[in-house]
Amino acid sequence: MSARSWWLMISVGLGILLNPLNSSMVSVAIPRLQNGFQLDFTGVSWIIFSFYIASSIAQPVMGKASDLFGRRKIFLTGLVVAFIASLLAPLSPNFGWLIVFRIVQSIGTSMMVGVGMAIVRIHITEKQATALSVLSIFLSGAAAIGPFIGGVLIHWWNWPAIFFVNIPFVVASFLLCWRTIPKDEPPTSGVRNMSFRMWFNLIDATGILLFAVGLVALFVGVLSAKSAGHISLVNIIVGLIGVASLGAFVRHELKTASPFIPLRTLAKYPAMIWVNVEFMLVNVLYYSLFFGLPSYLQTVRHVSEFQTGILMLNLGLCSLIASPIAGRWIDKSGPRPALLVSAILMTFGSVWLVTFNQTSPVISVCLALAAFGISNGLNNVGMQATLFQSSPKAIIGVASGLFNTSRYLGTILSSLLIGIVMGGKFSFEGFQVLGIILTVIALSLVFMSRRHRDSGQLQKS
Numbered sequence: 001m002s003a004r005s006w007w008l009m010i011s012v013g014l015g016i017l018l019n020p021l022n023s024s025m026v027s028v029a030i031p032r033l034q035n036g037f038q039l040d041f042t043g044v045s046w047i048i049f050s051f052y053i054a055s056s057i058a059q060p061v062m063g064k065a066s067d068l069f070g071r072r073k074i075f076l077t078g079l080v081v082a083f084i085a086s087l088l089a090p091l092s093p094n095f096g097w098l099i100v101f102r103i104v105q106s107i108g109t110s111m112m113v114g115v116g117m118a119i120v121r122i123h124i125t126e127k128q129a130t131a132l133s134v135l136s137i138f139l140s141g142a143a144a145i146g147p148f149i150g151g152v153l154i155h156w157w158n159w160p161a162i163f164f165v166n167i168p169f170v171v172a173s174f175l176l177c178w179r180t181i182p183k184d185e186p187p188t189s190g191v192r193n194m195s196f197r198m199w200f201n202l203i204d205a206t207g208i209l210l211f212a213v214g215l216v217a218l219f220v221g222v223l224s225a226k227s228a229g230h231i232s233l234v235n236i237i238v239g240l241i242g243v244a245s246l247g248a249f250v251r252h253e254l255k256t257a258s259p260f261i262p263l264r265t266l267a268k269y270p271a272m273i274w275v276n277v278e279f280m281l282v283n284v285l286y287y288s289l290f291f292g293l294p295s296y297l298q299t300v301r302h303v304s305e306f307q308t309g310i311l312m313l314n315l316g317l318c319s320l321i322a323s324p325i326a327g328r329w330i331d332k333s334g335p336r337p338a339l340l341v342s343a344i345l346m347t348f349g350s351v352w353l354v355t356f357n358q359t360s361p362v363i364s365v366c367l368a369l370a371a372f373g374i375s376n377g378l379n380n381v382g383m384q385a386t387l388f389q390s391s392p393k394a395i396i397g398v399a400s401g402l403f404n405t406s407r408y409l410g411t412i413l414s415s416l417l418i419g420i421v422m423g424g425k426f427s428f429e430g431f432q433v434l435g436i437i438l439t440v441i442a443l444s445l446v447f448m449s450r451r452h453r454d455s456g457q458l459q460k461s
Helices: 005-018 016-038 046-069 071-091 095-123 128-156 166-178 196-202 205-228 231-256 265-267 269-300 305-333 336-352 362-390 394-422 430-458
Strands: none
Touching: 005 071, 005 095, 005 128, 005 166, 016 046, 016 128, 016 166, 016 305, 046 071, 046 095, 046 205, 046 362, 046 394, 046 430, 071 166, 095 128, 095 196, 128 305, 196 205, 205 231, 205 362, 205 394, 231 269, 265 269, 269 305, 269 362, 269 394, 269 430, 305 336, 305 362, 336 362, 336 430, 362 394, 362 430, 394 430
């Protein structure tokens, strides 16, 4: 591989790591944000939810936009947007403005993830698998060390540091990408003549709007009722608006020619539905721990942000170590054994959480994190392999898009679950209830993993 190819990978990698880095650093910042803005736990959870719902919408939309208007333009624009959001977020006069800049940051970083992968596929023609694996290291590595970096920054400075730290990455990536990413070809006449209405229909703006309104309204209705301790008429109305919007979204997606989530395609392949449901549950479980455990450590155990970051590093490192081992295992034995072991490990970790108390030794926390980390590494490879087995080759692109959507839905639901369980204040009792719920989810995954014994036959259908 040429030196220019390596520089292209590094420049793109520095950009795409911003999305997982910013989604994971905030896990350690939640107690500090809660105290700084005088919020209950339900209110501060929007810092998580807003980022993931914006990412779930922006990534597929920006993928389509890059096909039409040029990948270099979209990637560089994403860096500029991320720079502005990271610079302004620490200056937010209130939490509402912080959420606005957090959404802008999510959109900017999402503009680079899928587009960066496409740039590497197109412009690096030799050893593409190696190139894509290097980008995967940027993505998974950033997610793994995010809590550690966040813990160090917050311990020595304060929560604004987790935004300012993006600036050197953005500047370095922009300067390198400006020199290394080849210029886009001029748009075709069809793109130049595309009207706003045509672009509106192509990205399925109506479906996106219904999807976003439905999720936000449902969250507002449920979390507001939980935080207030009673269900009011306003909560009921907002919740019904959410349910109605999601119902209208499903109806719209089944009729439109260019759906945001291709439900008609999904309905034709039940095996794909099961894979996506299972992957969504895996992410509900993993991210409930990912965002819940730091708050337990800091709020209940009074562990510093720095020490919390070090402990959370155990989760990411175990995941990184397990992934290549899982790849070799799955190549020999198929995904079913790995997914079964993963589900058992998640069950063990969830049961272990229930046994925690205010004086549990640090080794107990490390064991639970190791169990979840190894299971996550097995799942990352195993679920992807299962997806390929259950999806006909003709729609593998659509299947991959749905797979990423399931990941984001799982993370969004995890923040809803934590908000419902904890309500206005993070508590030890609530953490134990969360552990019980995660145990039930993990046990369901044990039974679901047994369904994959015949999954190898699905690829032929």
